[in-house]
């Protein structure tokens with residue numbers, strides 16, 4: 001069976017400006033397929049290679065795949081739908097499969113808009129995809145699909161979603177196939193080395209209301225440090241990777257294990273540098289271990305310092321304080337790491353003053369880098385349940401952290417964007433000088449490399465999608481470019497909610513049939529498959545249990 005995996009050609013000009021990034025779902029899902037005996041797999045990275053649709057059509061037609069897999073985060077969803085439409089046009093018999101965070105929750109909407117998608121994989125992809133492809137290979141997928149956990153599809157015009165597949169019990173059973181990626185093209189600009197995005201832990205034991213990742217993985221798990229470092233060794237020795245970013249939401253929560261991971265890296269002395277996203281509280285907790293982390297090659301820590309005001313922190317249920325943020329940044333810097341702070345902008349209470357405050361807070365905290373991300377109301381986040389009635393912009397292609405989706409009460413969206421761009425300009429103008437005087441030569445080189453990435457992508461207007469900003473003398477005009485047909489009036493929002501309740505996100509993974517086709521209102525389905533979700537609790541001993 002010929003399998004093609006496609007990363008859709010979507011760009012937004014945020015985090016991707018630091019280089020060309022390999023999509024990790026490909027080695028992880030592709031590796032599981034290979035392990036199960038599906039060896040004829042080809043990957044097309046239409047994103048990194050900026051492959052236009054007509055060229056993609058030619059590539060697909062030439063390969064004649066039997067099955068095509070495409071991913072979709074929220075802003076990529078339309079391009080992912082288009083990608084699979086092209087597949088059906090050029091290879092009508094090929095089965096089209098979509099996975100990733102957006103279709104996992106929004107399968108009803110996706111299948112309604114893109115009925116050419118044969119299957120949606122809901123949640124963690126490895127085991128479900130193998131089960132589905134086995135059925136496709138045997139020719140039994142249509143007859144047996146109601147028994148395959150974790151998928152959604154259209155049947156006689158109706159959306160059918162099976163209950164969730166259990167989370168993968170042991171992450172050490174994952175078999176990522178790094179050979180599927182063409183490593184020459186994945187370069188991290190700051191260090192000019194090959195970059196990888198391996199996955200050590202999945203899930204998050206916290207419950208920030210604007211985020212949906214903690215729900216996506218459903219249970220916090222991490223692999224064994226030794227097994228994980230085996231993968232890093234392959235990446236470094238075989239594929240010449242010089243830098244990696246952990247794909248994890250929360251890699252540090254299990255401190256003894258994280259220390260073991262660092263010790264393993266130190267022992268193997270692979271000469272690789274790496275970065276993580278983590279929580280401020282973990283950095284404060286690990287103050288004494290930070291030298292060890294740095295010795296293990298951890299050079300870049302991005303902190304979820306999301307909101308600049310305590311009010312916002314409380315709204316986000318982030319459970320941290322402004323003082324803690326400042327202290328964590330200091331600690332990282334004292335230990336020779338690059339400290340990156342994140343702000344979330346554009347909430348309903350944003351004003352020109354609060355935007356200005358974030359700039360001054362950035363100066364006060366003195367992080368090496370700052371990102372001002374636009375608040376993005378994922379339609380499957382808890383916060384959306386409150387805000388949904390006021391989210392008129394439903395053009396998901398702009399749900400990308402660089403576009404103000406919400407209109408604050410006291411400002412226009414364009415003003416928010418201008419304010420944020422002004423903060424970036426002022427902050428990095430200062431840093432341009434400062435970076436040259438950083439004492440640690442490695443950190444200096446790294447930061448100047450970051451500056452290069454900023455400069456390059458500002459010039460070619462990829463950074464923050466600057467194409468939208470037109471300077472006319474002293475006047476700046478911004479064209480946000482929303483698809484007008486996807487901007488709803490309050491009446492349309494109310495009508496949609498009432499007449500199409502099924503379009504709501506299915507965040508509980510319950511699906512709408514039981515595994516064997518029995519009705520969903522009995523506790524355990526006839527074949528014994530549970531209808532409810534597995535317990536939401538930390539698997540590992542020192543992980544706090546979920547607060548929902």
Ligand code: B12
Pocket residue numbers: 010011012013014015016021022023024025028029047069070071072073074075076097098099100101102121123124125126129197199212213246247248249378399400401402
């Ligand atoms: C690495 C990363 C990136 C890299 C992307 C590398 C790449 N080429 O894909 C970079 C830095 C470029 C990036 C950019 C952006 N990112 Co990003 N990124 C991540 C991060 C940190 C890890 C993703 C990852 O690799 N996970 C590990 C893999 C194994 O998991 P996975 O991709 O989810 O895949 C699993 C399942 O989803 C499923 N699956 C996924 N796809 C498919 C497809 C099929 C067919 C199947 C069967 C299964 C399947 O199976 C996989 C294995 O279980 C996540 C946050 C996180 N911790 O997950 C954010 C995240 C994915 N990013 C996000 C966003 C919004 C963006 C940007 C829009 C932000 C911006 N403006 O910069 C851009 C978009 C870039 C683009 N052009 O599309 C959001 C998406 C949220 C959402 N609701 O959609 C996330 C979740 C972060 C967040 N805070 O919410 N990102």
Ligand code: SF4
Pocket residue numbers: 204205206207208211212213214249250279304
């Ligand atoms: S700490 Fe909060 S924002 Fe980060 S992954 Fe966990 S729930 Fe999401």
